[in-house]
Amino acid sequence: MNWPIKTLLFDFGGTLDADGVAWKERFHALYRAEGLDLDGEAFAPAFYAADDPLVGGLPPTTDLSGTVHALARNLEGELVRRGNHGKEDRGRRVASGFLSEAAVTFERNRPMLRALSEQYQLGVVSNFYGNLEAVCESAGLCSFFKVMVDSHRVGAEKPDPAIFRAALEGLGAAPEETVYIGDSLRRDREGARRMGMRFIWVAPQDARAEQSGQQAVTDLRDLTKILQ
DSSP states (O other), X not given: OOOOOOEEEEOSTTTTSSSSOOHHHHHHHHHHHTTOOOOHHHHHHHHHHXXXXXXXXXXXXXXXXXXXXXXXXXXXXXXXXXXXXXXXXXXXXHHHHHHHHHHHHHHHHHHHHHHHHTTSEEEEEEOOOSOHHHHHHHTTOGGGOSEEEEHHHHTOOTXXXXXXXXXXXXXXXXXXXXXXXXXXXXXXXXXXXXXXXXXXXXXXXXXXXXXXXXXEESSGGGHHHHHO
């Protein structure tokens, strides 16, 4: 049976704040623009070493700006420690660039989210640091979502069904009537599969070409076309 869609759950990073590009890749691109000569494979260990301490290490009231600047400070320290020195205030410029790009995406997506919230019940499910609600509030998104589930707060990370179950229970929603929207096939699509939810992938066009059988969008505003 093709159940009607009543609930939409969204990932945060890479989905609500960008067009399918994860934080690691966005930070890498911004650092490359600053002259960093590291490929993605070499950049990844520094990023994860900077990112991991923030999980549970940020006050729950930390907003998006505070989160991004904290990550950039850690990342700058990791890069310098590994011998990748740059110009003064490089990390601050990277953080500001990241936030500027995200602000444009939020501004573009808010009308779409407002329209969807009038037709479906919406939620956010994200592997995050413990401050997801404060980040959504600072991004001007809180009013659209009835539930915001942060992996650190619930003690489970995607693709573990437990994190999705927390959102569904909070909304009184059934998985067969729910669509999860995210940018990661490994975490988001797999988590949706384990929960029996449908999945829509947010991904750049070049990535989508490699997964031709997966329902996908490049721009979140195109969700309205798929969901009609």
